[in-house]
Amino acid sequence: MTADCLFCKMVSGQIKPSTVYEDMDVLAFKDINPQAPVHVLVIPKKHIATLNDLDASHAGLTGKLIIAAAHIARESGIAESGYRIVMNCNADAGQSVFHVHLHLLGGRVMRWPPG
Amino acid sequence: MTADCLFCKMVSGQIKPSTVYEDMDVLAFKDINPQAPVHVLVIPKKHIATLNDLDASHAGLTGKLIIAAAHIARESGIAESGYRIVMNCNADAGQSVFHVHLHLLGGRVMRWPPG
Numbered sequence: 001m002t003a004d005c006l007f008c009k010m011v012s013g014q015i016k017p018s019t020v021y022e023d024m025d026v027l028a029f030k031d032i033n034p035q036a037p038v039h040v041l042v043i044p045k046k047h048i049a050t051l052n053d054l055d056a057s058h059a060g061l062t063g064k065l066i067i068a069a070a071h072i073a074r075e076s077g078i079a080e081s082g083y084r085i086v087m088n089c090n091a092d093a094g095q096s097v098f099h100v101h102l103h104l105l106g107g108r109v110m111r112w113p114p115g
Numbered sequence: 116m117t118a119d120c121l122f123c124k125m126v127s128g129q130i131k132p133s134t135v136y137e138d139m140d141v142l143a144f145k146d147i148n149p150q151a152p153v154h155v156l157v158i159p160k161k162h163i164a165t166l167n168d169l170d171a172s173h174a175g176l177t178g179k180l181i182i183a184a185a186h187i188a189r190e191s192g193i194a195e196s197g198y199r200i201v202m203n204c205n206a207d208a209g210q211s212v213f214h215v216h217l218h219l220l221g222g223r224v225m226r227w228p229p230g
Binding site: 079081085091092110115 | 150151166167169170171173174175176177178179181182184185188189193194195196197198199200201202203204205206207208209210218220221222223224225226227228229230
C-alpha cells in the first residue's frame with residue numbers, strides 16, 4: 001500500500017467505505033457519486049496505480065475483480081436485467097484515483113457510446 | 116465454440132475480423148462501428164456467453180483480456196493519454212453479441228457517466 005492513496009486507506013481501514021463485498025484480494029464499496037441505481041467500485045487490495053502497470057503476473061488478480069463484480073451484480077439483483085463494467089486509465093478516460101478500480105453500474109438502461 | 120456465434124466464427128477463421136492482437140487464449144479486432152479513434156474488441160477464444168457465466172476458474176482467462184487490452188493500448192499509442200475498458204452484460208447494458216467481450220476505447224476524451 002501507499003500512504004497517500006485514498007483506496008489504500010480504505011483497504012487498511014483508516015477510512016471506512018460503504019463496503020458491499022470483501023475477500024482476501026478484493027474490496028468493493030459504493031461509489032460516493034453514483035451514476036446509476038447500482039454503482040459499486042471494485043478494487044484490488046494491492047496497490048497498482050493504473051492498468052498500464054499490470055503485467056502477466058496480475059492476470060488472476062485482475063480477473064477476480066471482474067468475477068467479484070459479477071457476484072455483486074447477482075447479489076444486487078441486476079445480473080439478469082444487465083450491468084456495465086468500466087475501467088478508466090489516465091486522463092482521457094477521467095481516472096481520478098490512481099489505484100486500479102472497476103466501476104459496476106446497473107439498475108437502469110446504459111447508453112451507447114459509453115461516455 | 117458454438118456454431119451460430121459471430122465471435123466464434125472469427126476465432127475459427129470462418130469470418131475474418133480486422134485483427135490487431137492474438138495469442139493462445141485471446142483474439143482482438145477493430146469494432147466495425149467505432150465510437151472513438153481507437154475502438155477494439157478483445158474476446159476469449161473460448162465461448163462464454165455473458166459475464167454471468169464466469170466462475171472462479173475463469174479468473175486467469177478474464178484477467179488476460181484486460182492485460183491484452185493494456186498491451187493493445189500501448190501499441191496504439193494511447194496508454195499515456197488514456198483509455199476506457201467497457202464490458203456489457205445483458206439488455207440494460209446493450210450486450211448485442213452473446214460471447215464475452217471487452218471494448219477498448221481511446222484516442223479522445225471520454226465523458227462521464229459512461230453511458
